[in-house]
Amino acid sequence: MRTRITELFQIKYPVVQAGMIWCSGWELASAVSNAGGLGLIGSGSMYPDILREQIRKCKAATDKPFGVNVPLFYPDIDKHMAIIAEEEVKIVFTSAGNPLTWTKWLQEKGITVVQVISNLKFAKKSEDAGVDALVAEGFEAGGHNGREETTTMCLIPMIRDAVQLPLIAAGGIGDGRAMAAAFCLGAEGVQVGSRFAATLESSAHQNFKNAIVDAGDGATELTLKELTPVRLIKNHFYQEVQDAYKHHADRDALSELLGHGRSKKGMFLGDLEEGELEIGQVSALIHDIKPAAEILHEIVDGFEKTMQKLRQM
């Protein structure tokens, strides 16, 4: 299976494990990379010294390519980027910010830059900024997301028609059927988040992993659009947000209600009531917690089986 994405990253399978806060440290990233995908360390929940430690441990655990995801709104972004350069990380996924700010700086150091976008405007902006590839992430994805609410089914062909860059699809992709669907739509690789959050190597709290398995149809919603839109499990904290809306809470009130450390509380410390539980709609299709390598192989096998089935139609 060779695509521009396997070529760009020098990996066996065009499957990227999304860099997720509180879930994707070196254990998950190295497990995915060792199995032939591209593992990403999610730096958004890491202090600079933690990030450095995670990169070093990942390098020790795999000789395969891996990368770091950097949300560009992160306050310590300068320190994060400096560490990434010092530790000679080869691949960086940037998200939630302007692709013009860091792309050239990173590329001058020989780093491959991939920008995560959720709309057409930022896809074009990223191409103009000279990034090496795009992740186009649909409305169904977990965590922070775009205001256009464009789903993977509509977003991928729209981006494919508009830009020439190698294209990775994200949002709603947890098995080989969805991977095959994404390729039909024009993707050359997929980024998988939620499914890898529920793995043995995920650094999320066991309670959160169990909550992903328990989540069914309609268990999540994209909310807090007045701040940064985020897809959450509808738990007690989510209900508090809905109550605040009913009482006509403004941006400041919502911001105060969210407070600090909500996602850590939920996803890392396992408080399923008061924590923020960021996961995608595809959680409704996740029924177990397994080793990451097994998940990767299931996705690739499922892709092949889906292709065979369609050939016989």
Added chain:
Amino acid sequence: MRTRITELFQIKYPVVQAGMIWCSGWELASAVSNAGGLGLIGSGSMYPDILREQIRKCKAATDKPFGVNVPLFYPDIDKHMAIIAEEEVKIVFTSAGNPLTWTKWLQEKGITVVQVISNLKFAKKSEDAGVDALVAEGFEAGGHNGREETTTMCLIPMIRDAVQLPLIAAGGIGDGRAMAAAFCLGAEGVQVGSRFAATLESSAHQNFKNAIVDAGDGATELTLKELTPVRLIKNHFYQEVQDAYKHHADRDALSELLGHGRSKKGMFLGDLEEGELEIGQVSALIHDIKPAAEILHEIVDGFEKTMQKLRQM
């Protein structure tokens, strides 16, 4: 191309043209059926005598199978169903209501019943009610939609895993790439709405057809969730709804603002400012107005090309 859907309806291609208010009268339905798909008359915007006339004209215009879509919340539903039986319509798509109410009554008259659902609960309920097939419609679809906001990418495999019925995918499907993607996800047919709304045979106003062509990324939103959630183009009326939300409008105030005849005003009479313009996210991928037969053949050709491309990967 043979699937359980082509068998069930005795049609050449597993492509259904959605029954849409103000767009799909006998001209569109017969054009699609004559071209080898399944055309549907959208009865939701028709008085009973109009529906009878439309069915008779459709029968005169095609000897191929066609059907009628009936939203079950329609006030004159008894009259509609009586006319459907009297005029010997063979296929009925029911939507927006309880599948238990009419399924047996229709089937006893030899009518094939397909239920449109947007969540897992109603899929199972429809299977229990004994319908002959399902349309599973994702969040990106135009018009009225489910509260779970589950996208096509997540909904189709979820329904595929849970029910045994022949399955038609809807929402975000306007070309052969999306049709192929839907088949990867487990569908055996597709229902296409928005793309057929922008055809020569669509009975929509030319202004509305032009608005579909003009719609880009982020041009629509699922709103009015306090009433019945509906995906609309963000025009002046939509802005009025948003302003009402800012002023904490309740259900009654929203209902009064919506008033009566908004969709007719927009989609049939062409008032792009004050009318309700129901269309799917896939409108961003629609760039022209063409004959329906040409659209159908483009979808089928695009499906074949997508399959060939993946085989060569």
